[in-house]
Amino acid sequence: xxxxxxxxxxxxxxxxxxxxxxxxxxxxxxxxxxxxxxxxxxxxxxxxxxxxxxxxxxxxxxxxxxxxxxxxxxxxxxxxxxxxxxxxxxxxxxxxxxxxxxxxxxxxxxxxxxxxxxxxxxxxxxxxxxxxxxxxxxxxxxxxxxxxxxxxxxxxxxxxxxxxxxxxxxxxxxxxxxxxxxxxxxxxxxxxxxxxxxxxxxxxxxxxxxxxxxxxxxxxxxxxxxxxxxxxxxxxxxxxxxxxxxxxxxxxxxxxxxxxxxxxxxxxxxxxxxxxxxxxxxxxxxxxxxxxxxxxxxxxxxxxxxxxxxxxxxxxxxxxxxxxxxxxxxxxxxxxxxxxxxxxxxxxxxxxxx
Amino acid sequence: xxxxxxxxxxxxxxxxxxxxxxxxxxxxxxxxxxxxxxxxxxxxxxxxxxxxxxxxxxxxxxxxxxxxxxxxxxxxxxxxxxxx
Amino acid sequence: xxxxxxxxxxxxxxxxxxxxxxxxxxxxxxxxxxxxxxxxxxxxxxxxxxxxxxxxxxxxxxxxxxxxxxxxxxxxxxxxxxxxxxxxxxxxxxxxxxxxxxxxxxxxxxxxxxxxxxxxxxxxxxxxxxxxxxxxxxxxxxxxxxxxxxxxxxxxxxxxxxxxxxxxxxxxxxxxxxxxxxxxxxxxxxxxxxxxxxxxxxxxxxxxxxxxxxxxxxxxxxxxxxxxxxxxxxxxxxxxxxxxxxxxxxxxxxxxxxxxxxxxxxxxxxxxxxxxxxxxxxxxxxxxxxxxxxxxxxxxxxxxxxxxxxxxxxxxxxxxxxxxxxxxxxxxxxxxxxxxxxxxxxxxxxxxxxxxxxxxx
Numbered sequence: 001x002x003x004x005x006x007x008x009x010x011x012x013x014x015x016x017x018x019x020x021x022x023x024x025x026x027x028x029x030x031x032x033x034x035x036x037x038x039x040x041x042x043x044x045x046x047x048x049x050x051x052x053x054x055x056x057x058x059x060x061x062x063x064x065x066x067x068x069x070x071x072x073x074x075x076x077x078x079x080x081x082x083x084x085x086x087x088x089x090x091x092x093x094x095x096x097x098x099x100x101x102x103x104x105x106x107x108x109x110x111x112x113x114x115x116x117x118x119x120x121x122x123x124x125x126x127x128x129x130x131x132x133x134x135x136x137x138x139x140x141x142x143x144x145x146x147x148x149x150x151x152x153x154x155x156x157x158x159x160x161x162x163x164x165x166x167x168x169x170x171x172x173x174x175x176x177x178x179x180x181x182x183x184x185x186x187x188x189x190x191x192x193x194x195x196x197x198x199x200x201x202x203x204x205x206x207x208x209x210x211x212x213x214x215x216x217x218x219x220x221x222x223x224x225x226x227x228x229x230x231x232x233x234x235x236x237x238x239x240x241x242x243x244x245x246x247x248x249x250x251x252x253x254x255x256x257x258x259x260x261x262x263x264x265x266x267x268x269x270x271x272x273x274x275x276x277x278x279x280x281x282x283x284x285x286x287x288x289x290x291x292x293x294x295x296x297x298x299x300x301x302x303x304x305x306x307x308x309x310x311x312x313x314x315x316x317x318x319x320x321x322x323x324x325x326x327x328x329x330x331x332x333x334x335x336x337x338x339x340x341x342x343x344x345x346x347x348x349x350x351x352x353x354x
Numbered sequence: 355x356x357x358x359x360x361x362x363x364x365x366x367x368x369x370x371x372x373x374x375x376x377x378x379x380x381x382x383x384x385x386x387x388x389x390x391x392x393x394x395x396x397x398x399x400x401x402x403x404x405x406x407x408x409x410x411x412x413x414x415x416x417x418x419x420x421x422x423x424x425x426x427x428x429x430x431x432x433x434x435x436x437x438x
Numbered sequence: 439x440x441x442x443x444x445x446x447x448x449x450x451x452x453x454x455x456x457x458x459x460x461x462x463x464x465x466x467x468x469x470x471x472x473x474x475x476x477x478x479x480x481x482x483x484x485x486x487x488x489x490x491x492x493x494x495x496x497x498x499x500x501x502x503x504x505x506x507x508x509x510x511x512x513x514x515x516x517x518x519x520x521x522x523x524x525x526x527x528x529x530x531x532x533x534x535x536x537x538x539x540x541x542x543x544x545x546x547x548x549x550x551x552x553x554x555x556x557x558x559x560x561x562x563x564x565x566x567x568x569x570x571x572x573x574x575x576x577x578x579x580x581x582x583x584x585x586x587x588x589x590x591x592x593x594x595x596x597x598x599x600x601x602x603x604x605x606x607x608x609x610x611x612x613x614x615x616x617x618x619x620x621x622x623x624x625x626x627x628x629x630x631x632x633x634x635x636x637x638x639x640x641x642x643x644x645x646x647x648x649x650x651x652x653x654x655x656x657x658x659x660x661x662x663x664x665x666x667x668x669x670x671x672x673x674x675x676x677x678x679x680x681x682x683x684x685x686x687x688x689x690x691x692x693x694x695x696x697x698x699x700x701x702x703x704x705x706x707x708x709x710x711x712x713x714x715x716x717x718x719x720x721x722x723x724x725x726x727x728x729x730x731x732x733x734x735x736x737x738x739x740x741x742x743x744x745x746x747x748x749x750x751x752x753x754x755x756x757x758x759x760x761x762x763x764x765x766x767x768x769x770x771x772x773x774x775x776x777x778x779x780x781x782x783x784x785x786x787x788x789x790x791x792x793x794x795x796x797x798x799x
Contacts, residue, residue: 263391335448338483340796416555
């Protein structure tokens with residue numbers, strides 16, 4: 001049974017004074033958070049970080065993290081924040097370089113919890129060679145925030161010639177998925193609802209830049225990449241379909257889902273295609289490039305079961321079913337020889353998932 | 355505790371699980387740990403008084419509504435006691 | 439391997455589809471009763487494989503869809519009382535009464551808790567002795583015994599701050615109503631497997647005989663549904679009309695005695711209003727006199743009867759099998775998953791939501 005790793009030995013908590021800009025805040029940042037994050041530029045404590053000139057097109061992203069609970073099997077809000085930011089940049093073919101972290105802390109959050117999360121932020125950043133160069137900390141009164149919210153901005157440099165964006169998706173392209181879906185959602189659900197798994201399902205939260213770089217190294221012309229987060233695979237494929245102006249047909253049998261995620265989905269009445277991931281993405285490439293892309297993914301993480309899951313449709317009437325597809329829809333062929341639409345879930349399937 | 359933004363869970367669909375251990379034998383509150391695939395839950399089993407550890411049951415809304423058993427006409431079907 | 443793997447096997451399914459086509463000489467109109475079966479047909483796409491030989495008519499077996507707007511209004515009126523915590527299944531939260539939904543009532547400050555089981559509502563009552571906890575009990579015969587169990591447990595613990603707003607429905611009377619009106623032209627029936635798991639299927643023999651209609655108790659996986667259809671068509675081609683049980687791994691003719699005992703201990707049969715049908719005699723359950731203190735209608739003096747309000751939503755015709763969602767002028771336009779006009783679009787098992795999510799064509 002998975003147990004939250006935070007130790008609550010120290011009963012010191014964060015108070016409003018720690019966010020006030022005075023001595024207490026200075027102590028918190030300089031003496032504690034600073035050394036954890038351990039970045040030269042950050043520790044200068046200037047109003048802004050100045051980074052060396054970057055060569056190439058810049059990619060910028062921003063993200064907020066409100067996951068509940070803060071700690072879940074396979075990660076926490078800190079590691080999630082870094083991975084999520086890195087992945088947004090990676091999806092545009094940009095090498096992630098710098099991240100800023102803003103935190104809004106609810107008064108009463110145990111200091112050890114905060115430090116544990118910052119250690120996690122620091123460790124995730126270091127592993128990916130990304131620097132946290134700026135940050136901000138605010139504290140709100142008890143009851144006005146929900147333990148901790150994080151916001152990040154990420155900066156990267158684009159390393160591809162041609163843009164990587166769903167508008168470049170063309171009929172005949174293959175849709176390839178990097179691995180099995182739904183682990184993050186189920187991991188968070190399990191922590192939230194105290195679901196008793198025999199083998200805990202770990203969140204798939206992971207940085208994707210190294211994998212993306214390897215894909216770029218194959219020389220393939222990557223048309224589009226999207227990481228699968230809120231709304232799951234269904235949301236991401238629908239977005240691609242809309243932006244490309246093409247229908248997309250998926251093969252249900254080809255979509256990798258682990259037995260544990262399947263069981264949990266059935267038990268909870270959830271559709272696996274709507275479940276959030278935090279370390280999975282889809283790639284759209286021409287048929288000619290699809291084999292080398294799949295090979296790279298299979299070499300790097302064979303245990304995740306990457307596979308080709310679909311094809312971008314050309315004209316109306318293409319394929320034996322359906323006979324008259326509407327524009328911009330995602331169709332899935334079932335193992336029983338039928339076909340059905342894959343829609344975007346209405347509203348949030350699972351709130352506060354990332 | 356909340357599952358979805360509206361806590362939507364399939365109502366009508368019951369799920370089959372296997373009894374791992376009976377934890378309370380009080381008549382109205384007879385309870386067992388039941389394994390569904392790879393997840394264990396506490397389930398009220400007062401409606402299946404004859405069911406014991408190792409038996410399959412059909413569960414709906416936290417309560418076992420009947421026993422479930424092998425299809426006598428399907429020779430290929432082997433009941434697996436271990437969820438995976 | 440898990441319990442249902444065989445019944446999800448696409449090769450087994452393919453063989454049964456071949457068998458169906460080898461016996462069917464024409465298209466037959468078959469009704470699947472349960473909303474869960476409707477969704478399973480559409481989600482797996484097997485309805486498309488069978489169109490030449492089966493016209494599927496969707497039945498009224500979606501409890502969320504057929505719960506009367508008046509009882510939802512009653513639930514909402516309870517939430518205005520600050521001493522009340524209303525516990526409900528998740529699916530009911532978005533269904534509109536005559537004016538609004540429980541979710542809206544919650545946004546307006548009402549205490550509405552989504553629960554997975556009526557037993558969770560009991561926990562709320564135990565943990566909040568200063569509050570009145572009301573469980574919004576809806577469903578068919580699968581759920582009613584569970585609600586009965588909750589009431590029996592409450593009685594045994596003398597839990598005085600717990601009651602049930604009960605709107606439970608029985609399948610056979612609605613089935614008789616649909617078959618009697620003959621509007622839908624149903625020729626064969628796939629009976630709801632889990633309802634029969636509890637109640638058995640003795641009640642269906644007289645219906646089968648009276649209307650000369652084959653009734654096959656069917657499960658919820660692809661192979662279950664295909665076997666159910668197959669058995670139905672075999673009978674139809676032979677001119678037979680009897681009750682058969684496809685779902686043998688779960689259902690026996692007698693059903694579950696313990697569960698039924700609890701049900702008849704706590705409930706008695708009464709007439710009930712169905713959304714889209716109006717009032718059907720002997721089609722619902724009312725809490726019996728010895729357990730009236732757990733009856734929210736009595737406790738809070740709630741009105742039991744009211745008039746139906748007209749609306750643009752044609753879910754009534756859909757639930758009676760006369761129309762499909764595709765024939766509704768509002769479908770996909772004014773009425774969508776995000777902005778549902780009626781219960782069959784709100785409910786996860788409603789025909790309209792199934793069509794919007796899955797159906798191609």
